[in-house]
Amino acid sequence: MSSIDIRKTSPLLFEFRAKFFPEDAKRELIQDVTQRLFFLQVKEDILAGHLACPSETAVLLASYACQAKFGDIEDKKHSLTSIPLDHLLPASILSNHEVDSDGWYKMIETWYLEHRDQSPQEAMISYLQLAQDLETFGVxxxxxxxxxxxxxxxxxxxxxxxxxxxxxxxxxxxxxxxxxxxxxxxxxxxxxxxxxxxxxxxxxxxxxxxxxxxxxxxxxxxxxxxxxxxRQPDSMEVKQMRAQAEEERAMKSAER
The missing domain is CATH 2.30.29.30 (Pleckstrin-homology domain (PH domain)/Phosphotyrosine-binding domain (PTB))
Structure with missing residues (x-):
């Protein structure tokens, strides 16, 4: 930062972003916090149009994002229509298809119902596993x-x-x-x-x-x-991380 001329009174905003992406999100992103950070970054890139996504895939991704944030649809206090559509789907998809708002909400809700009983973490991993198959993912x-x-x-x-x-x-x-x-x-x-x-x-x-x-x-x-x-065997450190993460998830699952 010393080489950048910035006035001391100027507020600085930093954005944390991943530099390298996994081949298999479920296996390689071991810790819950890592999974969440990747999920948030990929979701942001898709909604902003930086990561190209077919409409059918975007709808399914939106349903996983809802499950990750709100849990089971039956437990939600508010309907999906309270969420702006551009927080669920990329603007390019909304403008390039002759589907009204009710139609989009209905399609998302149909998939959303299929994810009942998925934990937020499971929904985020499902989101990433679907997103990683997009042609420009992580490029x-x-x-x-x-x-x-x-x-x-x-x-x-x-x-x-x-x-x-x-x-x-x-x-x-x-x-x-x-x-x-x-x-x-x-x-x-x-x-x-x-x-x-x-x-x-x-x-x-x-x-x-x-x-x-x-x-x-x-x-x-x-x-x-x-x-x-x-493509090499996991190190002892990675094996321990996997075991600890699995133990923590099992405890969370038992508490649900």
């Missing part, structure tokens, strides 16, 4: 150019790297799983991806800004390390 995008100067998008996530032709962010033109990459090097704005397959050509691209080069490298290193760690 960080960066503007890049290939050696010909063609504008492209680089996507980095828990599985690997993918290259897209903008504005399309879902259909990759080229992809590398972390297990398929031998080495990643960069110099200033130039990156070289060297595949494991010796006969495969290197993929070279250029970032638009040097600061993006550092962010890309950090995301690649971190995601690759997590990718490897997931």
């Amino acid at each position: 960080d995008y960066f503007e890049i150019r290939n050696r010909r100067g063609t504008d492209l998008l680089l996507g980095i996530d828990a599985i690997g790297l993918a290259v897209y032709k903008p504005p399309d962010k879902s259909t990759a033109k080229l992809g590398f799983a972390w297990s398929e990459i031998s080495n990643i090097t960069f110099s200033d704005r130039k990156f070289t991806i060297k595949p494991m397959e010796k006969k495969a050509p290197d993929f070279i691209f250029f970032t638009t800004h040097l600061k993006n080069s550092k962010r890309i490298l950090a995301l690649c290193v971190g995601n690759n390390e997590l990718y490897i760690r997931r």
Whole structure:
């Protein structure tokens, strides 16, 4: 913060956000507080339109969010209609479908009834398990150019790297799983991806800004390390965390 010129009287607002995303939310997000923080971030991204979501999936996600916040629908003191629709569904979905408010509420409530007896934590995990299957879940995008100067998008996530032709962010033109990459090097704005397959050509691209080069490298290193760690036996520390979390959930379940 010392390098940023901010008046002492100015209030500072910080937003806590996850940098790396799981492949399997139920298995990897061990502690309840971690699950909740991911749930809140993903829900916010979906409602804000940052994470693209089909209407049918958005309705089901909204029903899980209601279960997580309010519990069983029969126990609610207020009807769903007391909640603004834009707190339940992305604005893009509300504006692009010829469905009135009553129709949306009815669809959400139909699914909401199906979640009876789910605890808030179970509903949050159900939400995340559904959201993690969305095509752009957990993907960080960066503007890049290939050696010909063609504008492209680089996507980095828990599985690997993918290259897209903008504005399309879902259909990759080229992809590398972390297990398929031998080495990643960069110099200033130039990156070289060297595949494991010796006969495969290197993929070279250029970032638009040097600061993006550092962010890309950090995301690649971190995601690759997590990718490897997931495929190894759990450490004793992780096993203890799992056991403690399961014990706490069992106690909460017995109290319900």
